[in-house]
Amino acid sequence: MKVPAGTSAQTAVNEAGFEQKGPQAAVVVREDDGTLRDLAWVPETDAEVAVVTADTPDGRAVIRHSAAHIMAQAVQDLHPDAKLGIGPPVTDGFYYDFAVDEPFTPEDLQAIEKRMKQIIKSGQRFSRRKYASLDEARAELAGEPFKLELIDDKGAGTDADLDRSEVMEIGDGELTAYDNLNMRTGERMWSDLCRGPHVPSTRYLPAYKVTRNAAAYWRGNDKNPQLQRIYGTAWESTEAQDAYLERLAEAEKRDHRKLGAELDLFSFPDEIGSGLPVFHPKGGVIKREMEDYVRRRHIEEGFEYVGTPHIAKDGLFHTSGHLPYYAETMFPPLHVDVEYDDQGQVTKAGSEYRLKAMNCPMHNLIYRSRGRSYRELPLRLFEFGHVYRYEQSGVVHGLTRVRGFAQDDSHSYVTREQAPAEIRHLLNFVLSLLRDFGMDDFYLELSTRDDSDKFIGSQEQWDEATRVLEEVAIESGLELVPDPGGAAYYGPKISVQARDAIGRTWQMSTIQLDFNQPARFELEYQAADGTRQEPVMIHSAKFGSIERFLGVLTEHYAGAFPVWLSPVQVVGIPISGEQGDYIQDIVDRLRSKGIRAEADHSDDRMQKKVRTHTLQKVPFMLLAGGKDVEAGAVSFRFRDGTQRNGVPVDEAIAYITDWAQSRRNDAPTAEASE
Template sequence: MPEIKITHIDGATRIDRAVTTGTTAEDLFADQPAVIAARVATPDGEGHLKDLAYELVDGDEVEGVEVSSKDGLDILRHSTAHVLAQAVQHLWPEAKLGIGPPVENGFYYDFDVATPFVRDDLVKLETAMRRIIKQNQRFRRRIVTDDEAHAELAAEPYKLELIELKGAIVDAAEGASAEDGQGDLTIYDNLNRDGEIVWKDLCRGPHLPTTNRIPAFKLMRTAAAYWRGDEKNRQLQRIYGIAWPSKDELGAHLKRIEEAERRDHRKLGRELDLFSFPDELGSGLVIFHPKGGVVRKEMEDYVYRRHIEAGFQYVTSPHISKAGLFHTSGHLPYYADMMFPPMEMEGASYYLKSMNCPMHNLIYKSRGRSYRELPLRLFEFGTVYRMEKSGVVHGLTRVRGLTQDDAHSYVTPEQAPGEVKHLLDFVLRILKDFGLDDFYLELSTRDDSKPDKFVGTDAEWEVATQVMVDVARTTGLQLVPDPGGAAFYGPKISVQARDAIGRTWQMSTVQYDFNQPKGFDLEYTAADGSRQRPVMIHSAKFGSIERFLGVLTEHYAGAFPMWLAPVQVYGIPITERQNAYLSEAARMLRANGIRVEVDYSDERMHKKIRKAQLQKMPCMLIAGDADLANGTVSLRYRDGRQDYDIPLSVAVTRLAGASRPARDARGE
């Protein structure tokens, strides 16, 4: 048979090969069982993911996609979503199909059904899915015309809508329509061993070769979801699942989920009496209880001191402003959807502020500025309000009322690189002080295909982006691109921190802003007497205090380091005869700045110890008759260590040192 020439890419190795016409990607990777799809760069230079059934053509550059890769996991999970949909329509023939994309760690599929799914339904569906997987059905891709797709999917109203939206993004979180990236509308058939079509779906693909390549999955939960994420559309029923390349990986993931549930800050917030979300307040609004207030205040006090040391000046600003201020800053109309509706007062529209920067610009503009004042660094603990959709509000990590340690540096253009480095170093140091030390950086830039979503010239963006790239690289941390994720006014570096169980959280941000100084007509007098425009650098070390506290609660599983703990020392008298003695001990501890409680209840000592353990107290101070006679105490630490017969004055000194932040304790 005639031969064609291809290039086989294996990591950094490129191998030019001649293969016979009709050779498929599956033939090419027959000796690599982990490969479940191919990435093909065609002669036009564009790369596309392809099913293994793809027939190679002359000039193709072909790379195997292993199931453990990011693309491979997406293909595995999307294929599992198709098996779920087939099982649903087998058990509920009247069900109409929505969409079923892969998501982080898993997949979902939306269905229009007469009644919501319940937990028992998931068990039935898993059984039906295993049957489909065992049948070893083959996924087959077909290119169809619009008319053919309409005819074949006439009973699927949501698929018909997607056909009309061919090539358009359905929802940023849910993927695109069934175009395959090359302008073709495609349907995937599931074929039984006799080659008969047993199910089909409108889909871009690619998919696994067969259903029995799905080794491990589990259905997790159901939820309601509006079609295409629009509240005006019909509410569908969504089923979430997970899929992994092996049963061991699935089991490990389930253990991580179990551990994450144990650490859930909403659960710990209730158990440790830290904070709550009363219905009377409204969705996304939190109140901090006394113990949570202690943690929050310690966080604020600590980062306040560090800001002052780093050359910042503390300011405050009101919670509302006339609408014109946000037009001047440029946030309206770019940010209007995230702002609460305006209030009409005295003939003017007022907004709850969603950001603090416009107020800081007014402080800068309140008088003339000289180059000698720059960098001028302002910061505040500013509470802002953002109209997050109810479906994404989540505990402390996604709220509608949040307080930022919001800072803005005003610098000359020449000072901008140094200031960004100063801020990034400051941010990383603060995060380490709170016990987070595993980071990577994300660089958010503009999307050139959507110029209406960003302000500024190409030259301004180029300069600002290069500054951010150069500074980020000096940290030695991994730098991950985030095209299109920038704020409308400039590029952003986000610090992504991994917690104790390996999850990634977006924490601090540093943003370059060349827009607001223009809008507010900010100036400074340069050394030569000319009037020049400053650059504005935004930074938030916590991101928001609420979110940061939620992350810390989960990172530490509620067992905060001693300097942050609401109660640092828990006094336990063995009998009531030691009550007065421990009262005096508590007075001495408080005089040394230590937060202490004494349990004067009639409960037995072991029950008091158990209570302290459940409340994750860092240290218990225990006294019995011998301690009373000798002026000593015993210390029992959260990690199980114990010290006996310590003179009370020594214990107070030791605990006072242990209750300070690590950097302060080192004298830095």
């Protein structure tokens, strides 16, 4: 729609008949260049804009940013000495950082949410105001040291060094504030340094909630003061917020860290270090099953299994480009092999080694170990390579963000002409493998380079690599989402984004086309015409890491793994001690067929045993009483509480064995077993 010169966007929106309340309410407008404007904005010339409604991603972000201002106002009403950090919207919510003498308590959070309700109900208008100068802003915000630091950064012209949240505060042009004005009297109730935009008034905030608080360092640097961060969420309607809170509650029940402890799968001992998991016997079963299956699938798809060490001289990573392009995520060097004489003088300089963050440099050395012919290409190398990345402590999270993990990492070396077919082969392999584990809702993300200096190689190489990846992605028929600037330093990539059982998206597999490392390692092959040519290298990781994928699967299945992955597939439960030998014989027969079966001979009552193994999410429980022994039968008890009685033992064993060997990802039930 058009906003005529001298007319507010609000007036134009109203005259065009857009809704003024509810999920479809117009909250801001977007100019052709993507700039979002308040509805109070009055253009100097006619402007073509798109109307942004409350139920869109941009609309929700504006609502959440406005809610963050209201929350900060509530905090300073209740805690006048609190100093303001920043308060941006984030995925599904917002936060605001505060410097306070004591951490906020749960009671404080309740009081803050109650005060927010009072502020919103009183009716306030968000009003943009431009500072005449930086000095005017400094004078107004003299009592806010963190705001003054941002203003000083803007005055020093360091906008490019700010992160997205900080740019939301001071913008990349003029310096502005937003005032919260009483809608009846016009009195300024509170204000904040902010670029905006915001919703017109508090009546556009129908659903909000303060959720939790945590510690956070100012600007994410542990050398800076530690602040208190309060998180909240806000939505365009109470229905949307209720649905989100239900998803959140379900996600909490599925949290793999909680389930990992309850099911005795893995742990994170402090004595080992942050982000370094250990797998317990039951978790080890799942991990082994995953690795064995994936290793076999790789071999079937033409990959050759290799092995490489965990550390290497740091010169290798200079050759590959990881140093300096990837240095911040690599662990510091280990200085070894120094030799001294009797006087303590160095007689031989040592070497610096690094824990490897990627397997590709070592695979390049395997390729380069002898001459190669075009007849060998595609050459596909694969390993479960253990790599180590120095993730910041604030982002380490269970199995899904760790510092040490095993990649199902592979590299295909191909001719330039073979690249499209190999990428197609890899993408089909990736999708089939994820489906084998029960994930079948995907879209693709294409990560490309931007204008920054963090990428190597010529623009022509990048254009060709991007074109090849894009064509294969489009050919797949899956949704393709652009990710500008998200490429690796050496080449663009396709990422497979998989949705789990409750609709959350996880980045899983990646396929990356690389013209640069073959050149840096001087890789070559003899072509059919006898000339020496440089291969193209394609990186692919099917799960990303075994650890991360196991964490995702734990949440996808809520700990109730398919039979073929379950650590314990069958538990035999005698009704009384008299049936113990009978149950043990059945368990032994199952074990002889490769089934992970156990017998529960504990002194607990039968009902308690059933409950215990139900909570442990065992897919098959076999119960036997006196009549079962006489009939040579057992009773099935399933996870969902259903039961099937009087099943002949041979039939029960065959049924369990067939189900496990079929690698089905659904859960057995009484109905399915009939």
